[in-house]
Amino acid sequence: MYTSLTKGALLTGLLVAGFSSFAQNTVLDQYIQSAFSNNKGLKDQNFQLTKSLLALQEAKSLFGPNVSLLGSYTKSKGGRTIDIPLGDIMNPVYNSLNQLTNSHNFKSLENASVQLNPDNFYDAKVRTSIPLINAEIYYNQKIKREQITQQQAALNVYKRELVRDIKTAYYQYYQAAQAVAIYNNALSLINENIRINESMVRNGVRNNTALYRSQTEKEKTAADINKAINNRQNAKAYFNFLLNRGLEENITLDSTLLTTPEQLPGKDINEREELAQYKSATTVYRLNEQLQRSYLVPKLSTFIDLGSQGTVANFDANTRYYLFGVNLEWNLFASHKYKYKIKQAANDVASITNAASQTTEQLQLQLYQALNNYQTALRNFKTAQSQLAFAERYYRDQMKVYKEGQLLYIELLDAQNQLTQAQLQTTVSQAAVQTAYAGVERAQASYNIDNHNN
Secondary structure (H helix, E strand, O other): OHHHHHHHHHHHHHHOOOOOOHHHOHHHHHHHHHHHHHOHHHHHHHHHHHHHHHHHHHHHHOOOOEEEEEEEEEOOOOOOEEEEOHHHHHHHHHHHHHHHHOOOOOOOOOOEEEEOOOOOEEEEEEEEEEEEEOHHHHHHHHHHHHHHHHHHHHHHHHHHHHHHHHHHHHHHHHHHHHHHHHHHHHHHHHHHHHHHHHHHHHOOOOOHHHHHHHHHHHHHHHHHHHHHHHHHHHHHHHHHHHOOOOOOOOOOOOHHHOOOOOOOOOOOOOOOHHHHHHHHHHHHHHHHHHHHHHHHOOEEEEEEEEEEEEEOOOOOOOOEEEEEEEEEEOOOOOOOHHHHHHHHHHHHHHHHHHHHHHHHHHHHHHHHHHHHHHHHHHHHHHHHHHHHHHHHHHHHHHHHHHHOOOOOHHHHHHHHHHHHHHHHHHHHHHHHHHHHHHHHHHHHOOOOOHHHOO
């Protein structure tokens, strides 16, 4: 019996080991790194970041030349025509010439009617165009670049949420695993009690009542073990789900991770990526406001066409041509359309600035509450340690008296249940300390995620 109790005390002693390097929990860091590589939600965030990077490249390409191949072929019949009176003009002259030369060398001409629509006509060209002045392209590129910063911040926000979830899930699994061990230890104590009661019944010191009660308590503890095992399996499945791996894969437990940190990180929120998101978003809205004001800047571009046009049967030096030009577009008046666009953009800037201020206050409140939760969890854990020490001492004393036949079994059972509950409460309280610390770490954005980039 005493050996079983000592094992339980040693188990609890592992859980309350002193802190030496809380921020360097290698096992958990490896799991976090694995999640950064495999978590599907994080992969989706990376897809969004890649999309923003490609959008920036697209915006940059708008400054370069654009080369297009253009071509058309026309076959027509009917439509408008133009009459050319060649016969009416030239025939009198030709008649006079024939008379003067006494010949018929000058033939009579017919009046002509020419179709205006081109028939059997092609026009093929290569057009190269380059924007010279275009404020819209300029601001669009700056907006796309800022959106990359914003998406990177969103990616880091997701990472930090994932780190907190993984740490919380790990501590919950550890707690569930220790609960199974504690109930198994309680079962060992009950089996020892059954052995003692059977011996007392044989020696006529006790009746069967204590034996029956201890056997009933054994069945109850077996049910508690089944429930604890189920909780452990569910905790394992959730942890593995976060790492995007098989739900039944084993999890390495490291008791050095369940320790009390000597000190908390800083007490500010300056590292929160949510603030970086709002900063980038504010910049984007300001750039959009400048974009709307840029309607006053004319758009200037140039182009050159190299091509050939004529009937299908002809392609020679006479059909080839080039055409060079400059295009200018300057919006002078648009019924106050841009005026209202500018006002909308300015309103967006004011709105995002207000949202950023509100979020800052919310993050400060979150940190304040996280620090309070941690301090409370730490005090509760120390109280649970004291209760456990008293419960262990009380059980040893009660067992000694019970063996001497001076104590009812119900009183011994009460001491045993107090010990089991104190052990369970200690594991719960300690997991609460680690979870609360993970909350503080999240509220301060203090976990180093740069060493775990994909």
